[in-house]
Amino acid sequence: MIKINGLSKSYPTKKNKNLILDNISLDVPVGQVFGIIGKSGAGKSTLLKCLNLLERPDSGNVIIDGVDLTTLSTSELRKERQQIGIIFQHFNLLSSKTIFDNVALPLKLQGNHNKAEIKLAVDEMLALVGLTDFATKYPASLSGGQKQRVGIARALITKPKLLLSDEATSALDPQTTSSILELLLEINQKMGITIFLITHELEVVRKICDKVAVIDGGKIIEQGNAFDILLHPQQPLTRKLIIEEESEKYLEQVNHYYQFEKSSNKHILLLSFVGDATYQPILNIISKSAGVEFSILRGELGRIKNMPFGQLLIEFECDEKNLATACKIMKEMGVHYEIVH
Amino acid sequence: MSLAIINDLVSNVDWSEINDATLDTLFMLGFSVLFSTIIGIPVGLILFLTSKGRLLQNRFVYMILSFVVNVLRSVPFIILLIVMIPATTMLVGTSLGAKGTIPPLVIGAFPFFARLVENSLKEIDDGIFHMAESCGASTRQIIWHILLPEIMPSLIASITVTAIALVSYTAMAGTVGGGGLGDLAIRYGYQRFQTDVMLITVVLMVVMVQLIQICGDFLVKIMRK
Numbered sequence: 188m189i190k191i192n193g194l195s196k197s198y199p200t201k202k203n204k205n206l207i208l209d210n211i212s213l214d215v216p217v218g219q220v221f222g223i224i225g226k227s228g229a230g231k232s233t234l235l236k237c238l239n240l241l242e243r244p245d246s247g248n249v250i251i252d253g254v255d256l257t258t259l260s261t262s263e264l265r266k267e268r269q270q271i272g273i274i275f276q277h278f279n280l281l282s283s284k285t286i287f288d289n290v291a292l293p294l295k296l297q298g299n300h301n302k303a304e305i306k307l308a309v310d311e312m313l314a315l316v317g318l319t320d321f322a323t324k325y326p327a328s329l330s331g332g333q334k335q336r337v338g339i340a341r342a343l344i345t346k347p348k349l350l351l352s353d354e355a356t357s358a359l360d361p362q363t364t365s366s367i368l369e370l371l372l373e374i375n376q377k378m379g380i381t382i383f384l385i386t387h388e389l390e391v392v393r394k395i396c397d398k399v400a401v402i403d404g405g406k407i408i409e410q411g412n413a414f415d416i417l418l419h420p421q422q423p424l425t426r427k428l429i430i431e432e433e434s435e436k437y438l439e440q441v442n443h444y445y446q447f448e449k450s451s452n453k454h455i456l457l458l459s460f461v462g463d464a465t466y467q468p469i470l471n472i473i474s475k476s477a478g479v480e481f482s483i484l485r486g487e488l489g490r491i492k493n494m495p496f497g498q499l500l501i502e503f504e505c506d507e508k509n510l511a512t513a514c515k516i517m518k519e520m521g522v523h524y525e526i527v528h
Numbered sequence: 529m530s531l532a533i534i535n536d537l538v539s540n541v542d543w544s545e546i547n548d549a550t551l552d553t554l555f556m557l558g559f560s561v562l563f564s565t566i567i568g569i570p571v572g573l574i575l576f577l578t579s580k581g582r583l584l585q586n587r588f589v590y591m592i593l594s595f596v597v598n599v600l601r602s603v604p605f606i607i608l609l610i611v612m613i614p615a616t617t618m619l620v621g622t623s624l625g626a627k628g629t630i631p632p633l634v635i636g637a638f639p640f641f642a643r644l645v646e647n648s649l650k651e652i653d654d655g656i657f658h659m660a661e662s663c664g665a666s667t668r669q670i671i672w673h674i675l676l677p678e679i680m681p682s683l684i685a686s687i688t689v690t691a692i693a694l695v696s697y698t699a700m701a702g703t704v705g706g707g708g709l710g711d712l713a714i715r716y717g718y719q720r721f722q723t724d725v726m727l728i729t730v731v732l733m734v735v736m737v738q739l740i741q742i743c744g745d746f747l748v749k750i751m752r753k
Contacts, residue, residue, distance in 0.1 A: 279655040279658065296673065
């Protein structure tokens with residue numbers, strides 16, 4: 188759906204080159220939810236603006252649905268933009284227009300729809316986002332979550348194949364965030380719309396992303412399936428971003444403790460498992476067949492998108508040979524492990 | 529009895545003359561507000577759109593227009609009235625009477641109004657422009673579908689402020705043969721020491737200003753939702 192090749196963007200000043208995006212290449216397949224996660228100032232927003240060419244990249248191509256946007260004329264580009272929905276952190280609704288007129292705006296801008304068509308389309312969209320009763324109200328009387336629902340309805344009114352999301356839940360409270368994320372997921376699954384989102388919240392990636400890329404200092408430092416990145420981040424920066432501070436501290440503590448512990452038959456492992464493996468009595472099997480004793484130091488069970496996962500910090504008490512057997516069993520069962528100590 | 533006292537207090541006042549002068553003032557006010565608005569909105573839009581970082585950024589156009597607006601705003605209105613006499617005669621055929629005051633009133637008021645329009649436009653959140661461009665809106669569509677509706681309440685407030693400024697400008701215009709309440713106040717109140725006439729004209733202008741403000745506030749209130 189989206190193909191970005193060697194995209195770079197800088198805002199040069201007299202002293203500095205100020206490279207904001209450095210040779211970014213991405214491939215977003217049709218129908219997926221693709222997330223870009225990074226800290227503020229990492230270049231996320233600029234990347235998003237480059238996607239519909241609100242910012243023209245210095246070099247590289249942006250190919251959306253087979254069309255290279257960088258080669259289009261202004262009026263062709265305007266047509267293409269009408270096929271891309273976008274939602275914003277601060278909603279960007281027009282305070283002078285009713286909810287109905289806000290949602291109808293993109294259709295009115297296209298200029299080739301009559302009143303009846305517009306009414307039909309807007310009513311359908313308002314029903315989709317659950318705001319049918321709010322059609323004649325003004326944005327000022329809505330809550331943040333409701334405003335974002337209006338934003339989503341407006342973005343989808345032109346039946347785009349692609350929806351861009353610019354920190355859409357960052358201004359919302361946790362509860363509202365999860366209801367908006369559920370709505371986005373529903374849109375992605377029912378309507379088959381590809382979603383490209385940028386965020387700094389791990390929660391967003393965890394709830395709805397299929398694929399994720401981590402951006403830092405204008406570069407993509409790691410990308411892949413959401414659960415791979417979330418469960419076994421490879422790059423130090425990604426680890427820092429993803430593993431919560433607490434568990435990181437905990438790992439440090441454990442390492443410290445075992446430096447003084449003479450016993451060499453204690454091993455600490457970080458196990459992660461996704462999908463069906465989550466429902467298996469993994470530890471029980473390992474314990475029985477490899478003859479190891481275990482205790483759980485820390486653990487987390489949850490879901491990444493719809494995939495159940497578990498991640499446990501385990502202490503095995505056994506010799507090297509038994510540990511090797513345990514590792515073999517885990518490999519067979521599809522459990523990812525990392526020997527921490 | 530009481531009526532007689534009042535009649536005695538305003539013995540110099542010729543009510544039919546007051547009536548004519550009020551109508552003259554309203555005529556001057558109405559047309560100058562109308563034309564200042566018609567000229568001021570596009571000028572304000574151009575000032576805004578050609579300024580730095582905006583849709584039609586153009587340093588040259590912005591500087592020229594901004595300079596002209598500043599020059600017109602810095603000329604004292606009483607001077608403008610006199611300087612404009614030839615131009616006024618050319619435009620409306622006379623520099624006298626209520627009709628002859630319209631061109632200087634408009635030239636005096638539209639630059640002020642244009643700046644108010646420009647300022648209202650600056651208040652619009654950048655995100656709105658971002659949204660509009662992302663929807664594929666052209667500059668013309670952005671002006672008609674987004675900018676003008678968004679600034680409508682503050683546009684009405686700006687028209688109110690301009691109209692009130694124009695009330696006192698019309699009084700000044702009276703002194704160079706424009707007629708109206710200001711003319712009456714000067715001819716009778718100042719030159720003939722008829723304080724009662726002056727008092728009546730001042731009261732009428734106060735009432736006018738109050739009415740304009742109340743109407744403006746009311747319109748703004750029903751527009752801001």
